[in-house]
Amino acid sequence: MGHFCTNIDYQTPSVLNMQNTGNHQQSNQGKAKPKTWNYHPQLPVTVSPLFITPLKIGAIIKWFFLSWFPISERLIILCISVLCWMSFSPSVEQTQTFEWSWVLQIYLRNLLLMIMVTGGLHCYLYVFRKQGDELQYDTKPFAQNKSSFTFNNQVWDNIFWSCASGVTIWTAYEALMLWNFSNGYSPQVAGPFSTLWLIGIIFFIPIWETFYFYLIHRLLHVPVLYKFAHSLHHRNTNVGPWSGFSMHPFEHLIYLASVLIHFLIPSHPLLIIFHLQFYALSAATTHTGFAGLLAGDKKWIDLGTFHHQLHHRYFECNFGALEIPWDKWFGSFHDGTDASHQAFMQRRREQVRAAHKSR
Numbered sequence: 134m135g136h137f138c139t140n141i142d143y144q145t146p147s148v149l150n151m152q153n154t155g156n157h158q159q160s161n162q163g164k165a166k167p168k169t170w171n172y173h174p175q176l177p178v179t180v181s182p183l184f185i186t187p188l189k190i191g192a193i194i195k196w197f198f199l200s201w202f203p204i205s206e207r208l209i210i211l212c213i214s215v216l217c218w219m220s221f222s223p224s225v226e227q228t229q230t231f232e233w234s235w236v237l238q239i240y241l242r243n244l245l246l247m248i249m250v251t252g253g254l255h256c257y258l259y260v261f262r263k264q265g266d267e268l269q270y271d272t273k274p275f276a277q278n279k280s281s282f283t284f285n286n287q288v289w290d291n292i293f294w295s296c297a298s299g300v301t302i303w304t305a306y307e308a309l310m311l312w313n314f315s316n317g318y319s320p321q322v323a324g325p326f327s328t329l330w331l332i333g334i335i336f337f338i339p340i341w342e343t344f345y346f347y348l349i350h351r352l353l354h355v356p357v358l359y360k361f362a363h364s365l366h367h368r369n370t371n372v373g374p375w376s377g378f379s380m381h382p383f384e385h386l387i388y389l390a391s392v393l394i395h396f397l398i399p400s401h402p403l404l405i406i407f408h409l410q411f412y413a414l415s416a417a418t419t420h421t422g423f424a425g426l427l428a429g430d431k432k433w434i435d436l437g438t439f440h441h442q443l444h445h446r447y448f449e450c451n452f453g454a455l456e457i458p459w460d461k462w463f464g465s466f467h468d469g470t471d472a473s474h475q476a477f478m479q480r481r482r483e484q485v486r487a488a489h490k491s492r
Contacts, residue, residue: 171272174424177468178440180458197336204434206418207339207411213250214407217242222406228308228315239311240304246410247300247378251417254374254436255288258423268424268432270442271371281368291375294365299378302385303413306392310405313396320399331401338408340456345391347453347460353384354452369420372437372445377416388412443467449484450477 182192201208221242223235257263259275266272275287282290313319322330353363362381369376380388392408418436425432444451450467453459460466464480467473 171266171269172424173270173469174439177470177473178443178455179468180455180461180466183456184458200339201336206415206434206436209434210411210414211335211407213246213414214403214410217246217410218403218406222402223311225315225402228311231308231312236304236308239307240300243304243307243413244296244300246414247296247417250414251295251374251378254417254421257426258421259373264423264427267427270422270424270437270439271446273371275371275373287369288373288375291369291373291379294380295375295378298382298385299380299413302382302389303409306389307405307409310392310395310409311402314400314402314405319396322399322401322404330399331404334398334400334404335407338404338411341394342391342412343454343456346388347457349387350452353387354449367445367448370445372420372422372442374417374421376445377418377420378413439469440467443469447477449481 181196182189183196185192199205221238223238227235258269276282277286279285279287283293284290310319314321353359359367362383365381366376366379366384369379389409389412391412392405395405395408419438419441421437422442423436424439425435427433438455440451440455444467447467450465451460452465458466467477
């Protein structure tokens, strides 16, 4: 476990309870406080079948398919990336020579994407309230008149850090990697199996993200780095779309440094664009505060995960994602059930006692 933020008000929830929300009714289980969560998925939260033994090949194939098809945030971001690569990106010839004109082109495209995707989700879910409280985990309003946020406002704070720092550093990495690729400083996709390699790396990037994210996330919870940088992101105990990419510049630097893996593996401009767009835009989709978007009474796309919503409320659990069960292996997994929460609270009490003894 990492450093406990003892200034946070840890409440003991009975997370098995949920209120009935329209046609999305779930059963109440055990004794619960009705307003702990407005909505939660079926519990316990489970990890992917990739590392469960004995391996079940059918379950793994099904999990891979459903994480992309028939429609998913990954597939949508991939389509956006293909469109950007084909129509809204500088050519390989242009990026061979560093010029501010093509860097500005990338910056404006990325800023527009951030506003359209993140701002669009925020307006749809929180300004126009198109699906009300349906599938919303926590219905508490975003903070206003709170001095811990830039401009004393959570939403404006999140917009500022996402755009001023996030889009700028995202663009800097993309310009660096495209310039690097154009000048042959990294291996390039070539040969008879290049299409298969391209497809394979596209599927690999989300898995790499899970591996890389867990490592840097645990690092950012080391006390000195948490206080210096990561605490800015964790101002958001109740998250919305703009919260996901709202980070300190230092955190943006190491979060987006995942793309540097293309110095080592055969790559392509499309892979670089998709890699960075996946990291930047999925930060918005996974922090919507909603389990998905509705079409009528039916959920047509999954969004923010309850697994990460628990991390933002309790801080010292669920550092990774569900593809690779790092948290299970290292004892920081919170599956949303009462039993799991009680075990988490016990670990917290033991760490607080240990911290007091070491003083």
